[in-house]
């Protein structure tokens with residue numbers, strides 16, 4: 001039966017083709033739940049037709065603006081199974097706020113943060129059986145917005161589709177907490193200050209693919225990106241923020257330069273670190289200094305930080321024909337942060353920061 005939520009989202013019934021969650025968790029981002037959220041924006045009607053209905057392909061005219069000029073944004077957040085059987089979202093408000101910052105940068109329409117959050121909560125509630133119970137598993141939630149004008153004119157679209165899909169996922173790296181090797185690119189850049197690097201828009205990821213493929217052929221897992229102007233300062237690693245541990249107890253991450261994505265995991269690490277006994281700071285980090293400090297052992301650990309992988313230890317950095325080996329990978333700080341952060345995310349320990357948003361399952365018969 002169709003019903004409406006407080007924020008006027010229509011919940012449609014599922015057809016006869018609804019699937020049961022698989023017993024085996026598939027690789028990251030490969031299967032999706034039965035339902036999706038959608039709403040549309042037009043100048044005349046603003047946001048309208050908000051609904052959660054069956055997951056289905058989008059029918060797009062071949063001239064739809066997003067397919068030509070990439071006016072698109074997305075987000076990534078996760079739902080975690082708590083030991084009491086209920087479900088946690090982790091800092092979903094930060095993702096909504098960043099979604100709207102990305103929308104602003106890409107000249108798109110902002111969403112109502114309350115309505116967006118209700119859409120996520122309702123979707124997770126309806127699909128709660130798809131939130132896995134296994135270690136390191138979660139339901140990855142992917143909000144997206146695309147420009148839907150059917151027009152080849154280069155201008156901001158006057159209509160948008162906002163949708164949210166969800167995908168049960170095992171740990172991001174199939175081999176668990178396995179270190180990754182990185183190649184420092186001084187040829188290609190991911191983003192430039194004044195560009196779109198701080199927005200979560202598909203074009204940033206598209207621009208990274210060629211170099212990512214090249215470094216894989218060279219035997220490295222990910223690209224370490226330098227700033228676009230001087231090709232000197234460390235920015236990000238793969239699709240993650242990066243951090244260095246100095247002297248075993250000082251975590252330093254590149255300061256937000258305008259071309260670095262403001263990661264929720266990055267921010268959580270910065271806030272959590274002092275309470276776990278580490279100093280934490282943001283700085284401009286020149287690649288030459290970083291490599292010298294890795295070689296001398298002053299830098300004891302390197303790791304990536306992102307929603308998908310949480311913490312990804314780095315064991316080797318290749319730059320201009322030479323490999324630099326990080327002393328500990330995974331090291332004690334990365335392990336400590338990973339355990340503490342995931343314990344909060346899964347609701348295994350108290351959350352003094354107010355980061356988790358609990359979704360009660362089985363309340364109101366749902």
Ligand code: COI
Nearest residue numbers: 076239240306307308309
């Ligand atoms: C993240 O881990 O935060 C990401 O953005 C990775 C995602 C693009 C798969």
